[in-house]
Amino acid sequence: DDDNVLHIGGIFPIGGEGGWQGGQACEPAANLALEDVNKRKDLLPGFTLKLHWNDSECEPGLGASVMYNLLYNKPQKLMLLAGCSTVCTTVAEAAKMWNLVVLCYGASSPALSDRNRFPTLFRTHPSATVHNPTRIKLMERFGWSRVAILQQAEEVFISTVEDLEARCKDKGIEIVTRQSFLSDPSDAVRNLRRQDARIIVGLFYVVAARRVLCEMFRQELYGKQYVWFFIGWYEDNWFEVNLEKEGIECTKEEMRIAAEGHITTEALMWNQNNQRTISGMTSEDFRERLNDVLRKSGYDIDHLRYPEGYQEAPLAYDAVWSVALAFNKTMSRLHRHGKTLKNFTYTDKEIADDIYSAINSTQFLGVSGIVAFSSQGDRIALTQIEQVIDGKYVKLGYYDTQMDNLTWLDRERWIGGKVPQDRTIVRRVL
Numbered sequence: 001d002d003d004n005v006l007h008i009g010g011i012f013p014i015g016g017e018g019g020w021q022g023g024q025a026c027e028p029a030a031n032l033a034l035e036d037v038n039k040r041k042d043l044l045p046g047f048t049l050k051l052h053w054n055d056s057e058c059e060p061g062l063g064a065s066v067m068y069n070l071l072y073n074k075p076q077k078l079m080l081l082a083g084c085s086t087v088c089t090t091v092a093e094a095a096k097m098w099n100l101v102v103l104c105y106g107a108s109s110p111a112l113s114d115r116n117r118f119p120t121l122f123r124t125h126p127s128a129t130v131h132n133p134t135r136i137k138l139m140e141r142f143g144w145s146r147v148a149i150l151q152q153a154e155e156v157f158i159s160t161v162e163d164l165e166a167r168c169k170d171k172g173i174e175i176v177t178r179q180s181f182l183s184d185p186s187d188a189v190r191n192l193r194r195q196d197a198r199i200i201v202g203l204f205y206v207v208a209a210r211r212v213l214c215e216m217f218r219q220e221l222y223g224k225q226y227v228w229f230f231i232g233w234y235e236d237n238w239f240e241v242n243l244e245k246e247g248i249e250c251t252k253e254e255m256r257i258a259a260e261g262h263i264t265t266e267a268l269m270w271n272q273n274n275q276r277t278i279s280g281m282t283s284e285d286f287r288e289r290l291n292d293v294l295r296k297s298g299y300d301i302d303h304l305r306y307p308e309g310y311q312e313a314p315l316a317y318d319a320v321w322s323v324a325l326a327f328n329k330t331m332s333r334l335h336r337h338g339k340t341l342k343n344f345t346y347t348d349k350e351i352a353d354d355i356y357s358a359i360n361s362t363q364f365l366g367v368s369g370i371v372a373f374s375s376q377g378d379r380i381a382l383t384q385i386e387q388v389i390d391g392k393y394v395k396l397g398y399y400d401t402q403m404d405n406l407t408w409l410d411r412e413r414w415i416g417g418k419v420p421q422d423r424t425i426v427r428r429v430l
């Protein structure tokens with residue numbers, strides 16, 4: 001009967017075209033976590049956690065209607081899970097009216113780090129700004145204090161660049177130019193050349209990245225005098241695929257030449273070592289179980305046919321564990337007043353505050369690494385640095401921003417055999 005079920009709502013981006021259909025792998029991952037937490041007798045003794053969800057197609061409008069259906073229909077929900085940045089923005093802005101915590105497993109937008117607009121938002125997906133301290137750390141390591149920025153005119157990149165500019169200013173790194181483009185990067189790349197940019201941070205989605213790369217080749221803004229920072233979450237062979245389909249006028253060989261040597265930064269979403277996590281699994285155990293589930297629903301995993309959101313699946317799995325652990329903490333607190341979470345109503349600010357403080361103090365080792373939130377509800381995460389060497393991504397190291405600890409593997413290679421300069425060196429012949 002319903003007395004021993006704790007209900008939560010979920011919004012997953014599955015269908016549709018635009019944005020990120022990461023719910024395809026994240027919903028199965030969330031389900032695995034529900035199975036696991038409900039198997040444990042010590043987490044929610046006497047209760048079962050149940051997830052009621054629907055598809056947002058990564059559309060904020062559809063996401064909002066899914067949320068209203070979840071909230072205006074019984075049973076009463078205790079929390080909401082959401083995916084895409086646009087849907088999470090809409091849901092988290094509205095959820096405070098129902099005193100609901102919103103936990104986003106797939107939202108990277110820096111705009112979400114705002115306790116005024118989103119007082120009850122937490123996310124297991126790191127903000128896109130998590131790359132910036134890593135980029136700066138590398139600039140300092142290689143002595144680059146004069147850099148340029150090339151970005152696509154999209155909200156997530158605009159707010160990421162604002163954060164990067166502020167951090168560069170703090171560290172005395174000069175931004176010699178900031179170029180942006182909507183979809184054709186040729187003028188922006190030409191302006192980089194005019195300003196003699198050598199160290200360039202590029203922020204764009206993968207389709208725009210292919211256009212930039214071909215433009216770099218044509219304008220010869222690549223090779224031993226240049227270092228490009230790209231985003232690390234594109235698929236590994238992104239610079240060799242879809243060229244005809246997207247009207248890219250460079251050959252595969254030209255794209256490879258332009259791509260050789262570029263650096264990438266990305267947030268770590270799969271725990272790197274073989275430690276047993278809170279679920280008892282290592283992250284590789286989790287990968288095996290998820291692959292089995294995905295094979296059964298028709299994905300040809302063994303021929304690398306993954307659903308969208310596979311990379312982020314650990315974030316969804318750990319989001320459900322965060323909910324279960326927060327409810328466990330809240331339950332024992334309420335128990336002292338003879339209450340349970342079943343007493344929660346959408347107007348019950350007191351229990352809502354209990355749930356908020358329980359999730360706020362989350363700290364556990366999940367399959368996505370240590371799960372903990374900043375005061376803004378942001379995921380605290382490690383980043384990984386890679387470089388394309390002979391056409392393949394090679395791990396160069398990891399960075400822990402909190403501890404300011406860079407683990408460096410000394411594998412980097414520079415086309416000219418030495419670290420590129422950030423400017424033209426004028427040698428005065430005396």
Ligand SMILES: CC1(C)CO[C@@H](CC(=O)O)CN1
Pocket residue numbers: 019020022083084085086106107108109233312
């Ligand atoms: C790393 C990426 C692809 C960034 O966008 C996230 C989706 C979003 O922010 O809407 C999913 N994860």
